[in-house]
Amino acid sequence: MYNDIVMDHFSDPRNAGEMLDSDSIGETGNTVDGDTIKIYIKVINNLLVDIKFKTFGCGAAIAASIMVTVLAINTTLEDALNIQNKDVSEALGGLPIEKLLCSNIAADALHNAIKDYLSRQ
Numbered sequence: 001m002y003n004d005i006v007m008d009h010f011s012d013p014r015n016a017g018e019m020l021d022s023d024s025i026g027e028t029g030n031t032v033d034g035d036t037i038k039i040y041i042k043v044i045n046n047l048l049v050d051i052k053f054k055t056f057g058c059g060a061a062i063a064a065s066i067m068v069t070v071l072a073i074n075t076t077l078e079d080a081l082n083i084q085n086k087d088v089s090e091a092l093g094g095l096p097i098e099k100l101l102c103s104n105i106a107a108d109a110l111h112n113a114i115k116d117y118l119s120r121q
Contacts, residue, residue: 002059002063003094007059014070015052015053015066016066017054018052019042019050022040022041023042024040024113024116024117024120025038025040025041025113025116026039026041027039028108028112030057030061033057035055035057036056037053037054037061037065037105037106037108038055038109039053039065039106039110039112040054043077047074047075048073048074048077049073050073051069060096060099061106063092063095064089064092064095064104067106068107068109069110072110077117081114085106085108087107088107
């Protein structure tokens with residue numbers, strides 16, 4: 001069902017875990033399947049210098065969470081806000097259509113973290 005890129009990210013979860021000293025946390029979920037994603041960010045001079053995630057859900061949700069952190073790390077907040085769920089899916093080499101509902105929330109969690117951070121500046 002999943003391609004090699006998705007399987008690699010799912011079996012080797014880069015940037016997984018919580019960040020106790022994060023500058024902000026973004027959260028989102030999919031009530032249909034119960035997938036939930038938390039993204040923790042650390043910002044220095046408008047740059048995302050560290051990102052972690054904690055996801056409960058299927059392989060597509062986990063792989064998308066990983067990929068959004070890989071795409072966003074060391075980018076500016078503005079560039080990270082331009083990352084869309086479609087970009088995440090494309091970077092994963094595509095996902096089965098029946099799994100897009102699970103994966104199409106990762107960028108939303110990142111955006112929520114950034115918007116929360118910006119609202120407190």
